[in-house]
Amino acid sequence: MLGPAWEVRDLTAMANAPKVDETGSTFAENAALKAVAISETFSDLVLADDSGLTVDSLNGEPGVYSARFAGEGATDAQNRQKLIGLLKTLPAQEFPARFQCEMVLASNGEILGSFSGTVEGIVVAFECGDQGFGYDSMFIPAGYHQTFAELPSEIKNTLSHRARALAQVLAFLQRGQNSK
Numbered sequence: 001m002l003g004p005a006w007e008v009r010d011l012t013a014m015a016n017a018p019k020v021d022e023t024g025s026t027f028a029e030n031a032a033l034k035a036v037a038i039s040e041t042f043s044d045l046v047l048a049d050d051s052g053l054t055v056d057s058l059n060g061e062p063g064v065y066s067a068r069f070a071g072e073g074a075t076d077a078q079n080r081q082k083l084i085g086l087l088k089t090l091p092a093q094e095f096p097a098r099f100q101c102e103m104v105l106a107s108n109g110e111i112l113g114s115f116s117g118t119v120e121g122i123v124v125a126f127e128c129g130d131q132g133f134g135y136d137s138m139f140i141p142a143g144y145h146q147t148f149a150e151l152p153s154e155i156k157n158t159l160s161h162r163a164r165a166l167a168q169v170l171a172f173l174q175r176g177q178n179s180k
Contacts, residue, residue, distance in 0.1 A: 001157070001166050006173070016041060027052060027064060027102035028114060035106035043108070047169060051101040051161060053135045055083075055123050057090055066134065076134050080127060083138065087125035097123040099139060101161035103169055113172050117164030132156065 002008060011017045020037045024030040027050040034048035052066030062069035062083065070078040087095060101117040120142045127137040129149025137149035141159060148156050157163050 001163065002170055002173070011038070014038075014042060022050065022064070024050075025064065027100055028104070028116075030064060031102045031104040032106075032111060032114070035104035036109055036111065039106035040109040045112075046106045047103060048106070049101055049103040049162065049165065051099065053083075053097060053099055053123070053139065055087075055095050055097040057092065057095045058086060061086075080135060080138060083123070083135065084125050084127075087123065094122040094124055094140075097121060097139065099135075099161040101165040103162075103165045105169060105172070113169070115165045115168040115172070117161040117166070117168070119159055119161045119164065 018037055018041055020034045022030040022033065024033055030050035031048045034050070035046050038048065039046040050064065052063055054060040054063050062079065066079070068074055068079075070082040074082075098118050098120045103115040103117075105112045105115070121140050121144075122142075123135070123138050124140065124147075125138075127147075127149075129137045129147045129151075131151070131153065132149045136156075137147050139148050140146065141148065141151075144151065148160070
């Protein structure tokens with residue numbers, strides 16, 4: 001998504017990458033923890049993100065615990081089942097929600113920039129579709145009638161929370177390249 005000007009590697013390509021615990025109380029704090037810690041180990045630019053689903057009717061849950069909502073080591077399916085169970089106890093059929101992504105770019109232990117992406121929509125108390133991961137099969141973005149798991153990836157990748165945050169990262173990086 002960053003284009004051919006950038007070589008992107010993930011942590012699986014970095015044998016000595018430290019494990020960073022997500023102890024922050026916000027997506028931004030967790031992204032910063034990861035970006036700073038990894039950038040202290042590697043000399044390249046480091047981009048870290050923390051993302052998740054927040055549901056208004058559940059006071060923002062699962063929030064920063066989205067990946068471990070049903071407990072440490074929980075699968076995506078277990079997390080969805082816990083969310084479905086909670087939603088079914090509420091009177092509504094659709095629940096205002098959003099996917100949020102916070103990305104932090106760091107180098108040498110210093111934060112260079114922070115970027116946010118959000119996509120509003122609703123969550124439903126059932127699963128529909130088999131594409132994507134996490135809560136995609138329960139989230140219907142505003143203006144659509146299909147879940148992220150039903151939408152073609154070309155559409156999802158243009159309107160997702162990560163795509164929106166990454167577009168800001170790319171603009172930031174391009175401004176930096178143009179100033180050299």
